[in-house]
Amino acid sequence: MSENTEKESISGNGLTIPREVMVEMLAKNFDRLPEIDKKLFIYGNLYLGGNAAFAGLISNSLYRRALNISQGFIASSLPTAVLPFLVTAGLYNVLVSHTLLSGDLNCPTCAMTRGALVGVVGGGGYPILLALAVNIFLAAQLNTAPMPEKGNVLRHWVDVSRPILRQMRPVLLLQAFFGTYLGSRDFETYTKLARTTFGSGGEELKD
Incomplete structure (x- = not known):
């Protein structure tokens, strides 16, 4: 393996810096960023996860009403809130925040797209499916609603879910918007960090 394949190139300064050194330099200069940028970068995934937990609680309430369930409120609310929060926050951290700080995500459109997908899939679709399950x-268990016959299972639950999905549409749109906004802001923060760390030539990092 050639030496060049193990290094990151920073355009504009004519420097070649090992990836490990580059990541360490970015981390050391993180505290020099404006406070609002640091807080949004660190806690933004938790805000998105909080929205996912809220979507889970709404979905749970709608399905409980549709299936005439009056018992087990806490038993159904805890997993539909906690799991979407953990999954969404973790996904955003892995796919956007950590990837930016490691220098592996240098495309603003990609950051926004990843943020939107995490918002819609992790923060919207997953809570709805989890609440349904x-x-x-x-x-x-409680025999509160008729169960579908064999061969008609998928269609039955699609019919049950259709009105709930219509009601959840604004939540999905909100999650997509917030995920896109968060991805855009985090990429701006990464750009500021690169400028602070490497000077004006560090705006663009290439693999």
């Missing part, structure tokens, strides 16, 4: 189990 939890409440199917409860409905079957």
